Amino acid sequence: MPELKSILEALLLAVGEPLTLDRLLATFPEAERPEREAARTALAELAADYVGRGVELVEVASGFRLQVPQAFAPWVARLWEERTASYSRALLETLALIAYRQPVTRGEIEAVRGVSVSSGIMKTLQERGWIKVIGHREVPGRPALYATTRAFLDYFNLKSLSELPPLATPRDLDAIGAELERRAVVPDENSTTPTESADG
Amino acid sequence: MPELKSILEALLLAVGEPLTLDRLLATFPEAERPEREAARTALAELAADYVGRGVELVEVASGFRLQVPQAFAPWVARLWEERTASYSRALLETLALIAYRQPVTRGEIEAVRGVSVSSGIMKTLQERGWIKVIGHREVPGRPALYATTRAFLDYFNLKSLSELPPLATPRDLDAIGAELERRAVVPDENSTTPTESADG
Amino acid sequence: MDAATETPPLAKVGGEPYTQLPRDLYIPPDALEVFLETFEGPLDLLLYLIRRQSLNILDIPVAEITRQYMEYLALMREMRLELAAEYLVMAAWLAEIKSRLLLPRPAAIEAEEEDPRAELVRRLQEYERFQQAARALDALPRLERDCFPASAEPAQRETRRAPPPVNLAELLAALREVLARAELFGRHHIRRETLSVRERMSQVLERLDALRFTPFSALFRPEEGRMGVVVTLLAVLELLREALLELVQAEPFAPIHVRRRG
Numbered sequence: 001m002p003e004l005k006s007i008l009e010a011l012l013l014a015v016g017e018p019l020t021l022d023r024l025l026a027t028f029p030e031a032e033r034p035e036r037e038a039a040r041t042a043l044a045e046l047a048a049d050y051v052g053r054g055v056e057l058v059e060v061a062s063g064f065r066l067q068v069p070q071a072f073a074p075w076v077a078r079l080w081e082e083r084t085a086s087y088s089r090a091l092l093e094t095l096a097l098i099a100y101r102q103p104v105t106r107g108e109i110e111a112v113r114g115v116s117v118s119s120g121i122m123k124t125l126q127e128r129g130w131i132k133v134i135g136h137r138e139v140p141g142r143p144a145l146y147a148t149t150r151a152f153l154d155y156f157n158l159k160s161l162s163e164l165p166p167l168a169t170p171r172d173l174d175a176i177g178a179e180l181e182r183r184a185v186v187p188d189e190n191s192t193t194p195t196e197s198a199d200g
Numbered sequence: 201m202p203e204l205k206s207i208l209e210a211l212l213l214a215v216g217e218p219l220t221l222d223r224l225l226a227t228f229p230e231a232e233r234p235e236r237e238a239a240r241t242a243l244a245e246l247a248a249d250y251v252g253r254g255v256e257l258v259e260v261a262s263g264f265r266l267q268v269p270q271a272f273a274p275w276v277a278r279l280w281e282e283r284t285a286s287y288s289r290a291l292l293e294t295l296a297l298i299a300y301r302q303p304v305t306r307g308e309i310e311a312v313r314g315v316s317v318s319s320g321i322m323k324t325l326q327e328r329g330w331i332k333v334i335g336h337r338e339v340p341g342r343p344a345l346y347a348t349t350r351a352f353l354d355y356f357n358l359k360s361l362s363e364l365p366p367l368a369t370p371r372d373l374d375a376i377g378a379e380l381e382r383r384a385v386v387p388d389e390n391s392t393t394p395t396e397s398a399d400g
Numbered sequence: 401m402d403a404a405t406e407t408p409p410l411a412k413v414g415g416e417p418y419t420q421l422p423r424d425l426y427i428p429p430d431a432l433e434v435f436l437e438t439f440e441g442p443l444d445l446l447l448y449l450i451r452r453q454s455l456n457i458l459d460i461p462v463a464e465i466t467r468q469y470m471e472y473l474a475l476m477r478e479m480r481l482e483l484a485a486e487y488l489v490m491a492a493w494l495a496e497i498k499s500r501l502l503l504p505r506p507a508a509i510e511a512e513e514e515d516p517r518a519e520l521v522r523r524l525q526e527y528e529r530f531q532q533a534a535r536a537l538d539a540l541p542r543l544e545r546d547c548f549p550a551s552a553e554p555a556q557r558e559t560r561r562a563p564p565p566v567n568l569a570e571l572l573a574a575l576r577e578v579l580a581r582a583e584l585f586g587r588h589h590i591r592r593e594t595l596s597v598r599e600r601m602s603q604v605l606e607r608l609d610a611l612r613f614t615p616f617s618a619l620f621r622p623e624e625g626r627m628g629v630v631v632t633l634l635a636v637l638e639l640l641r642e643a644l645l646e647l648v649q650a651e652p653f654a655p656i657h658v659r660r661r662g
Contacts, residue, residue, distance in 0.1 A: 013266070014548040055552050069555055147605075267549050286545075355543050357547070
């Protein structure tokens with residue numbers, strides 16, 4: 001049987017999120033289950049082993065977690081930068097619905113998409129400056145009304161929303177999509193390669 | 201600056217999936233970028249550090265990956281209550297045929313297995329990202345040609361297709377007919393022991 | 401539930417009722433159905449029959465194997481298992497091979513012709529190879545079952561990511577998909593909408609204040625012409641309908657004022 005320390009390490013790495021001591025211990029058959037004190041000691045040893053390494057053990061509200069220490073943020077950040085190649089389909093659908101049906105609430109977007117829209121998506125779109133809250137619908141809960149911004153129009157080389165391809169039946173959109181591809185409307189200046197932000 | 205070994209460890213853990221040497225090195229500003237040889241040495245050291253631990257370094261088709269070794273599967277499995285899916289014989293046979301015979305059409309798979317391949321199986325394999333259509337055979341109906349993906353190799357801990365377990369060598373198929381005839385003609389003689397392949 | 405009283409024959413083979421399972425079946429009847437279902441097709445069943453008797457594929461006693469194969473087929477039918485057509489095709493093929501082996505042939509023809517079993521043997525052998533390959537594949541250590549990707553969250557997620565590029569075609573493709581899906585759900589009516597009205601609605605809302613009233617006429621810009629005026633009016637009506645703004649007129653023919661609701 002592997003060392004207790006290594007088993008705890010394996011569990012935390014396999015999950016990648018915090019685990020309580022109880023959940024860690026629950027993975028042992030009852031007969032072999034270590035004492036809580038022994039597990040705590042093993043975790044302390046593990047934390048000591050990690051000094052100077054690319055991983056550290058922290059205790060957070062929901063338990064113990066292995067994480068990549070702050071000191072490595074520059075390298076990890078450059079890795080992510082290179083990775084974010086494209087937005088998710090959910091994000092693009094949400095953006096498209098806001099563009100065509102504005103002003104629109106999150107609930108209305110969800111009604112069309114048939115699934116909930118994550119807060120992360122709304123946040124990303126707002127951070128990117130493509131959408132903003134322009135009011136609230138006067139219904140219970142006063143949901144925010146979203147609309148696209150001038151930055152959105154600029155990004156897509158549109159003078160006004162009326163230049164968006166008309167919202168027609170899905171079938172027609174196929175043709176429009178093909179047409180757009182033919183015209184090769186690629187508004188973004190750096191759409192080919194995500195350039196590394198040259199700092200320094 | 202942290203040790204090279206620790207930076208590589210941090211990167212691999214932050215991503216949780218395979219990274220090539222090039223992608224690892226691209227996270228260093230050019231002026232500080234280590235030599236490939238140095239990075240390889242650091243990875244080797246890392247692998248050595250991990251002996252006996254809850255983590256191991258493997259090289260698969262898409263690059264280097266940190267993973268929890270097989271020895272810890274029992275504990276990890278108990279952490280995730282849901283049983284990890286075991287795949288049906290039909291699915292595995294289909295996958296094996298695609299892996300060893302690629303590029304191959306569905307019809308060709310069916311010819312070997314002697315039964316039709318369900319669409320569900322092909323869909324599952326594609327959804328898992330293990331197989332993909334890489335073209336069409338230029339025969340009537342233009343059937344799709346399937347091949348395995350890099351994700352398939354990654355999933356099965358393989359660097360390349362050449363690492364697949366060897367396929368049992370068939371008796372020379374053309375010789376089978378001859379053999380059958382010889383047996384029919386000379387039913388009970390010791391001379392029938394096949395010696396044709398014994399040379400070394 | 402109705403079977404217990406009569407003990408009906410398990411199978412009929414060649415018209416003969418079988419009340420007992422074939423001698424060489426070591427399977428309790430309740431497990432039989434499961435057992436029969438495990439066959440991946442006729443080749444799989446044949447390989448099973450051959451292996452069970454430790455026979456070499458090259459030595460298949462066609463007559464005997466054909467008889468056993470037919471028994472299983474009858475059992476499957478009796479169990480009302482869905483019998484793939486391939487099983488019947490194989491049955492016909494086995495019968496053909498058997499008959500060709502039985503028929504005497506002039507030596508001259510026999511020399512040219514392949515042994516009738518050759519093709520069957522070839523296919524069995526080929527299938528057997530891939531059965532082994534599938535087992536070998538299954539035995540490889542694989543993710544999620546034997547080993548697991550190791551990951552650790554970065555202490556602090558950097559927001560320095562370069563935002564991914566998007567082009568209009570992608571946006572349209574996304575819209576196309578979501579609308580196609582919405583059509584499938586059928587609950588939502590996607591109407592053709594005049595964009596300019598929607599856009600004007602956003603613009604009007606932005607201009608309006610929730611605290612102060614804005615003169616209705618200030619919403620219109622004469623330089624936009626008649627179309628512009630109509631679009632603005634439609635936008636205001638639509639906003640009104642959606643209870644997003646409030647119209648106030650102190651007395652008949654007095655100036656109308658607008659403000660945002662809430």
